[in-house]
Amino acid sequence: MKPRSRLALHVPAPSSRPGDKPDFSGLDIPEAGEIRRPPCDTAEAEMRDLPYALIRVLDDEGAPQGDWAPRLSPDVLRGGLRAMLLTRAFDERLFRIQRQGKTSFYMKSTGEEAIAVAASMALGAKDMCFPTYRFVGWLMARSHPLLPLVNQIFSNEKDPLKGRQLPILYSAREYGFYSLSGNVGSRFGHAVGWAMASAYKGDDKIAMGVIGEGTTAEGDFHEALTFASVYRAPVILAITNNQWAISSFSGIAGAEATTFAAKALAYGIPGLRVDGNDFLAVWAAIRWAAERARLNLGATLIEFFTYRAEGHSTSDDPAKYRPSEEAGAWPLGDPVERLKQHLIAQNEWDEARHEALIAELTEEVRAAVKEGERAGVLGQSKPSVKEMFENVFEEPDWRLIEQRREMGS
C-alpha cells in the first residue's frame, strides 16, 4: 500500500458568490440539433450516452434543429407561449400581492415556465401530473380558471381547498394536477403508484412525477425510481434542475460529480437531459417518454436543465448567496423569449401581437385578483371554521365533533 496521506473533507462550493462575476464557463452546451433521437422503443443499453448529452432544438436564431424537433402547429406554439406568459403574469402579480401583505406566501416559476407548460400540452387530458410548487404552468396550459387559484392563495371563503393549505399548494384533479404539499419529494412515488394502477387496470393513462434537483437527494426519489424500474411503470419522472435549492447550488445535490439524468442509469431506464428553456425540446422529450410509456416499455427519467431566475419564494433573497447578475448571464436564455423568437422567425408572431397578448393576460390576471380580493384576502375572509374539522376522515369521529363543538362552530 502507498504511504497514507492525510484525508481532507471536501465541501462543494459554487463558482461564484455575491460580489463575484457570474461564471458559467464550466458548462458544456452542445449545439441545437446535435443529439441523436433514437426510436422510443430502443433498449436502455443502447442509449447510455443520452444522460450526458443535452437535447436542444431551438438554435440561437430560433430555428428548430435536428431529429428532436417536433412538428407543432403555430396554434399550438402560440398556445404554449400564451400559457407561459400567463404563468409569468400570474407570478408577477401574486408575488406583489404577497408583498402587499395580502397573503402569507408565494413562489414563482420564472425562467422555468416551458417545462410545466410544454409537459401539460404534450400529455393527455386524463394523464396525471404529480407536480412541484413550480408547476402552475401546467394549470395555465390547461386553462384552469384563475379565480379559484387566487382564492386559494387568499385562503378566503371561496378557496376550493377550504383554507387548509398554504398558498399555491393547489389540487386540481380534473386538470390532471395532483394535490401538492409543503414536503418536497414525498409525492414522487405516488406518481409511480398511480401509473402502476393504470397498468394494473389495463387502462391507457400515464403519470408524470416532478421533482427539483435539490430534492433528488431524498430517499423518496430513489424509492420511486426503484419501483418504476422494477414494475416498468408507465410514468415520466422529471427532474427540474434549476440549479438552486433555496441557497444551495446544485453541487450540494451531486452535480459536481455527474448529471442528474445519469441517475436513470442506476435503474436501467432511459435518461434524457434536455434544455429546459427550449419549449420544443421539452415537448419532444415528454412525447418521446410518453410514447415509450404507452407502449408498455416503462419509465423514463428526464432532467430539464434550467435556471431559477428569481428567489426561491417570497421568504428568500437570492442576492444573499449568489451574484445578482447570475440570472442574466445564464446561457440558455429565457424560455418565453426563445419561443417568441421561434414564432417570429416562422412569421407566425410579431412584437405587436406579443405586447398585446401580455397586456391582455396582465388584465386577465388583474381582474381575477380583484375578484378574489372582493371575496377577501388572507385574514379578512376565510371559510367557515367548521371546515377545519371536515375531511380529516370520511366521517368525523367523536374527538372532532367534540372539538368542533368546543370551538363553537
Place this chain on the structure above:
Amino acid sequence: MKPRSRLALHVPAPSSRPGDKPDFSGLDIPEAGEIRRPPCDTAEAEMRDLPYALIRVLDDEGAPQGDWAPRLSPDVLRGGLRAMLLTRAFDERLFRIQRQGKTSFYMKSTGEEAIAVAASMALGAKDMCFPTYRFVGWLMARSHPLLPLVNQIFSNEKDPLKGRQLPILYSAREYGFYSLSGNVGSRFGHAVGWAMASAYKGDDKIAMGVIGEGTTAEGDFHEALTFASVYRAPVILAITNNQWAISSFSGIAGAEATTFAAKALAYGIPGLRVDGNDFLAVWAAIRWAAERARLNLGATLIEFFTYRAEGHSTSDDPAKYRPSEEAGAWPLGDPVERLKQHLIAQNEWDEARHEALIAELTEEVRAAVKEGERAGVLGQSKPSVKEMFENVFEEPDWRLIEQRREMGS
C-alpha cells in the same frame, strides 16, 4: 400520437421455481482476466464500462489472470482460506445449535465467505466496517476470539452485549466491526458519516459499508451514496448481490433492468462489478477502492456478485421458493473451493492439509461452543436483569431507576 394500447403491469419473476430446472443461462460471465484495471485515480467518466463488466481473477484451473490479479503471499492466501473455513465451520455448528433449541436465531453466510474475509484482510486495522449480518467472516479474518461470539449467540451471562441483541448482531469496535442491528440498510449512511469524520479530522482511516442487493431499494442506500459523492467521503460501499432477499429474487430489487454496480453512475463515482466468489478478485477490488479513498478521491461502489447458497436464516426454507439444486448449479462456484484450488495449483496447499485444517477449525469451534454452553444457552443463563436498564442513556433517568426497582433488580 399513436393509438393507445392497453397497459399491463409487469411483475418480475425468477427464471425458475421449485420443481423447475435451475436456469442461469441468462448470465453473461466473462473470462477471468478479461476486464481492464484502470489506475485507481482514473476519472469516473473514463470507467463507465466497469459497472457492466465482471472482474474475475481466478480461472477455471485456479490460475490468476489479468491486471486485477493481486500479488499475495501464500501465507496471506492460506490465512484467507483459514478464515473462510472457520466462518463456515462456525456457521455450520451454530446453525445446528439453533436447531437444537439452544438459541433463538442464526444466519449463515455460506457461499459468500470470500467477501467478508478478503475485505477484512485487505483493509487496515483502524479502518471500520459497517457490516451486514452476513459478515462474520470479517471477524474471523481478524482472529476475533470465538467464545464472546458464542456467548452473544446464547445471550448468556457472559454475553459482551449483555443479552440485549438478537444472536449474531455483534458489535466489535476493536476489530473494526460496527454495531449491527436487525434493520437492514440503516447503517449504510453511518459508514459515510464515519468516513467524513476521518476526513474532517485529517486522519487516514477509511470506512467500508456493506448492504445486501435487496436492501439497495431502501432510501438509506441512496442517501448514503449521495452524501458519499457530494463530500467525496473516503468510503468503500459494497453491495453483496447474493441474488436473494429472503424469498425475493434480485429482479425484485431491479436486477432485470441493470446491474447493481451501475447504481454508482447515478452518483458519478466508480462502480466495480466483481466475482464475489473469487477471493483474489474481491481483494483486488477492495484494495483499488481503498487506495482511491486514501488518495482523497472519494467513494467507490462495488457489487460483489455471489449466491446465497443456503436459506436466509434459521427461520427460512428456501426450497419453498427456488429449486433446491440451484445452489449447486451456480456457475461461479464455491469461494472456498476456488481459493483451495488456487493454492494447490501453486503447490502451496494439498488435500491432506486442507482436511487437517477443517478438522482443527471444527474442533476450535466445538470447544468454543462447549465453553459457551457451560456459561449457559439461551434461557438457561442471562446477564443480570439490571443490564436491561443500563446504557439506555449515559445515566439512567428516574423512569429507568424506578422501573428497575419495580423489577426488583
Place this chain on the structure above:
Amino acid sequence: MPELSMIKALNDALDVMLARDPDVLIFGEDVGYFGGVFRVTDKLQEKHGATRCFDSPISEGGIVATAIGMSAYGLRPVVEIQFADYILPAYDQIVSEASRLRYRSNGEFIAPLTVRSPYGGGIYGGQTHSQSPEAIFAHVTGVKTVIPSTPYDAKGLLIAAIECNDPVIFLEPKRLYNGPFDGHHDRPTTSWAGHPAADVPEGHYAVPLGKASVAREGSEVTVLAYGTMVHVSAAAIEESGIDAELIDLRSIVPLDIDAITASVRKTGRCVVVHEASRYAGFGGELAALVQERCFYHLESPVERVAGWDTPYPHAFEWDYFPGPARVSAALKRCLETPA
C-alpha cells in the same frame, strides 16, 4: 364454521376481498410467491394471479408511497410491512401523505389503503422484531389504527379496514398468530383450536372500526387492553380472582370512548395495559381520558402496565414483557387503595 388460527383468518379476509373487489391488490416484501414470512398471504398469488399479490422491493417508504398513488387512482391496496419495527422508514409517507391527502385536497384525492404489519414481542425477536408502535400512529390525525385480538375479529376488522375510505394501520399481534397467548411463556403453547373466537364464518363479514368489545364483564375494576394484552389481562383477572371488566379496544383510532367511560363509571377503577414502552405510550392518552371523563367516579389512580422504557432486549424478553403477574399486581394496587 371452520376453525381458523389468526393467520388463516387474515388470509381468508384477504382472499375474500381479492375475490370480491378487483380494485384490491396486495404487495409487500415476500408476500407474493412465498406467501409472506408469517404465511398471511399464502397461496393468494397462486389463486388470484401475480398482479394481485406480489413481492415488493425492500423499501417500506416506497411500498407506502406506491400504495398511496394507487389509492389516489382508485385502488384499495393492502400492503404488508414485514415487521412493525420496519414501518418507520414509511412513517413520513403515512403521516405527511396518506393521513392528510383527503384533508388537504378537500376530498379530491383519498388514500383508502391498509398497511398490515405484525407487531409485538414474545417471540424472542430481539429489539427489532418485537416493538409495538401504535402510539406514534394514534397521535397522527387522519389515519386509523386497528389491532385485533382474535381470529374472528382479525378477519372482520381487516375486511372493514380494506373497505374503509381512510388509511388504516392494521397491527397484527404476532404472538397471537397461532394461539391465544396469555403471557405464560413457561407453559405449553396453546393453539386457537377450540377457542370460541376461532370460529370464523366463511365469506364476507365486517367488524366495525371503533367499536370495543367487552371481553369479560366485571364490577370491581375496568381493564383497557388491545391485541396480545387482552389475553394476558384475561389471565391476570382470572388468576387474581378480581371481578374485573375487560375491554378489548380493537381500534385505538377511532376509540370507543363511550364503552370506556361507561365501564369506568361503573367500576370506579381502571388499569390500562399495553406492551409498548410506557412513557408517552398510548396508555398515557387512555389514562388522561379516563381521569378527564370519570374523575368523580375514580376511587384510585388509573394504573398503567406497560413495557419498560428500554429497547426490547433479547435475553430479557420475559422481564420486559408485561405479563400476567404485572397486570395482577396493578389490579391489586387499584383495589387496595382506600375506596
Place this chain on the structure above:
Amino acid sequence: MPELSMIKALNDALDVMLARDPDVLIFGEDVGYFGGVFRVTDKLQEKHGATRCFDSPISEGGIVATAIGMSAYGLRPVVEIQFADYILPAYDQIVSEASRLRYRSNGEFIAPLTVRSPYGGGIYGGQTHSQSPEAIFAHVTGVKTVIPSTPYDAKGLLIAAIECNDPVIFLEPKRLYNGPFDGHHDRPTTSWAGHPAADVPEGHYAVPLGKASVAREGSEVTVLAYGTMVHVSAAAIEESGIDAELIDLRSIVPLDIDAITASVRKTGRCVVVHEASRYAGFGGELAALVQERCFYHLESPVERVAGWDTPYPHAFEWDYFPGPARVSAALKRCLETPA
C-alpha cells in the same frame, strides 16, 4: 450582558461550541454560506470555515445517518432539520439507530449528536411548517427531547445538548425566535429586547437537561408547559387573575418529575398545555403521571389544552392555535370544580 433574541442566543451557543471544541461541526440544509433559513447559523461558516458549518443535500434521513456515523467516530455533530415537519424522513434513523446505538453495542459506540429543528405554528406556515412533533420522540427511549422558551435557556440548553453524550432532539419554538409571543396574534409583536431572559451571558454556560424552571410561582393551580406555550400560559394566567404556578418543563425527556409532583401536590390542580394535537400527545403522558402520583391531592381532573386533532390549517391558524383564551378557560374550569 448583551441582549439577544432567541435566534442570536442559539447562534451564540453554536459559535461558542465551535470555538471550544474542534469535534463540533454543523451541517444541514442551507446552514452554510447562507446561515440557515432562520439565520441561526449566520456567519458561522465565514468565521469557522467551510468544513465546520456546511450545506447538506435535501435528505433528512441522510443528514441524521451521516451525523450518527460521525458521532460514532467521536465527533459531536449538530445538525439542523429546516422545519420539524420535515424530521419525519429521519425518524427511522433517530429511533432505530441514534437512540439505540449505545444500548445495543453496550456502550462501544455512542451517538452524541444534536438535532436542532424549528417547530410550532403561529407564522402562517400552513400544515407543513407548523407542527410540534415532540410526542413521537418522547415515546422513544434513548433520545432526549429539549424545548427552550427563552434566549437564556436556548443558549444554555443548546450547549448542554451538544455536550451531552446522548442524542438530543432540540426543538426550537420558531414563534419565539424574535420575541416572547404570548398568543395574542392580534396585538403588535414584541421583541426580546427588555425581556429579562434576553440577558444572555457571553461565553460558555450550560442549563442542565432535565431541570424544569418555575416561570411563575402560584398556589391555586399548576400549569405545565414548554416552548411557546410557556408565554401563552403566562398571559392566560395574568389575564384570568388566577394565582397559578407555571412550570416550564424545558425538556420532556428527561422530565423533571419532582418539580411537577411538588407543585401539583401544593396546588391540587393541574392544566397541561401544548400546541401539538391533543390525542396521544405528550399532554397525555403528563396527565397520566400527575394523576398517578398526585391522585389524592387532585381536586379536579387534569385539564389538557392542545391543538385540535386536525392538521394545522392555514386559514384557521388562530382557531387551531391554543391561545390564552383556551388556556384561561381551562384554568377556570379547573377552579370551578367543587373542592
